[in-house]
Amino acid sequence: MIVIMKPDVDPSGPEIKQLLNFISQFPDIKTRLSGVRGTQRVVTEVYLIGPTHHVPKEPIEKMPGVEKVVRVSSKYRQIGKHGGQLDDIGFTYNGVEFSQNSFNCFMGPCAVDTPDNVETMFRNMQRVGIKTARMGAYKPRTSPYDFQGHGKTCLPWVFELAGKYEIKVIAMEVLKEIHIEEIDKALEEAGNPTGVMIQIGTRNAQNFELLKAAGSQTRFPVLYKRGMALPLEDSLNACEYIASEGNRNIVFCLRGVQTRLGNPHRNLVDFAHVPVVKRLTRLPVCIDPTHSVGSKERAPDGILDILHAASQGIIAGANMILVEFHPRPEMALCDGPQALTMQELDHFVADMELVRQCYIKRKELAQQALFKQMHLE
Ligand code: PEP
Ligand code: MN
Numbered sequence: 001m002i003v004i005m006k007p008d009v010d011p012s013g014p015e016i017k018q019l020l021n022f023i024s025q026f027p028d029i030k031t032r033l034s035g036v037r038g039t040q041r042v043v044t045e046v047y048l049i050g051p052t053h054h055v056p057k058e059p060i061e062k063m064p065g066v067e068k069v070v071r072v073s074s075k076y077r078q079i080g081k082h083g084g085q086l087d088d089i090g091f092t093y094n095g096v097e098f099s100q101n102s103f104n105c106f107m108g109p110c111a112v113d114t115p116d117n118v119e120t121m122f123r124n125m126q127r128v129g130i131k132t133a134r135m136g137a138y139k140p141r142t143s144p145y146d147f148q149g150h151g152k153t154c155l156p157w158v159f160e161l162a163g164k165y166e167i168k169v170i171a172m173e174v175l176k177e178i179h180i181e182e183i184d185k186a187l188e189e190a191g192n193p194t195g196v197m198i199q200i201g202t203r204n205a206q207n208f209e210l211l212k213a214a215g216s217q218t219r220f221p222v223l224y225k226r227g228m229a230l231p232l233e234d235s236l237n238a239c240e241y242i243a244s245e246g247n248r249n250i251v252f253c254l255r256g257v258q259t260r261l262g263n264p265h266r267n268l269v270d271f272a273h274v275p276v277v278k279r280l281t282r283l284p285v286c287i288d289p290t291h292s293v294g295s296k297e298r299a300p301d302g303i304l305d306i307l308h309a310a311s312q313g314i315i316a317g318a319n320m321i322l323v324e325f326h327p328r329p330e331m332a333l334c335d336g337p338q339a340l341t342m343q344e345l346d347h348f349v350a351d352m353e354l355v356r357q358c359y360i361k362r363k364e365l366a367q368q369a370l371f372k373q374m375h376l377e
Helices: 016-024 115-128 151-164 177-190 206-217 230-243 271-280 289-293 307-316 344-377
Strands: 004-005 032-035 042-049 067-071 092-093 096-099 104-108 132-133 167-172 195-200 224-225 250-254 285-287 322-323
Touching: 004 016, 016 032, 016 344, 042 151, 067 250, 096 104, 104 115, 104 167, 104 344, 115 151, 115 344, 132 271, 132 322, 151 167, 177 195, 177 206, 177 285, 195 206, 206 230, 224 230, 230 250, 230 271, 250 322, 271 285, 271 307, 285 307, 289 307, 289 322, 307 344
Parallel strands: 104 132, 104 322, 132 167, 167 195, 195 224, 224 250, 250 285, 285 322
Antiparallel strands: 004 042, 004 067, 032 042, 092 096
């Protein structure tokens, strides 16, 4: 059971005390307070853990400061919408909003290589007004002989350059807990010129110790990438691991699933799951068309397959896009052939903006149709 308090109820105030006092008559029920800093408001939620079927809902609903009492299903306890009983709440990190209504474009190289390339990327992003980047410092590679990323040595100059070009958030994959600590330390030492969103890659989608490590800190939000061969349910349960440790600032990323049926694309695009994840969970949803498609093939209409896939996700309501760019793809140490170039940046941004506007209009159209239906019934 979750008790949702009215906006801005003080977690240490009299309303919470009265509620906890009432619950104390049920000795087998444990309580846990969770403060959710949404994009519009701060909400305190009180989780009742244990056999709550004998805890009556009505007296709690009547208590001062209580907005809503929700009986939760056992699935997705923390991240779920529980059949539409809970809304998405979102979060703001370093001035950037992440919710089921927002849209952010994270772009940059698969792997950080040279300061010159990173600076060219950031300079061009500033030119087109984009403040969110992707930068791989720790790279999980299929072959042990491939470039594994510069690791912590590149962090000081990447963060400094990000600050110079007003980049607010960098999505950065981590492979183990110590990488989170290294990022934290490097950011502190650089004077926090930017922010980082910890990325859990598809290869670690069920690395439960890493999920718990990302969940037990709240300094960084987490970008979780769906397991390439996992049912959606298993990946959502992985996010539940992160949330159950205390970190609710999670974005769920669809990045295609591995099957021969996806050929000639690298993976089979799974962006039809954008509305599914938005319905089942409170999480903002990201799409990664680069790793889904994995090549720069162009359709006869002149549009790259990557842009077609990106549009499919955005027109379905994606809240974030992760896309690989490189100023000199022929020099890239990882995933060069699938990277978009600086010459393709303006077209990409204009195309994404067009599709996002189309999604907003589709949403309005659907709301008008629903309103009409309700008034005809
Ligand atoms: C990435 O985004 O850099 C990456 C490695 O993606 P994935 O984990 O989805 O393969
Ligand atoms: Mn890549």
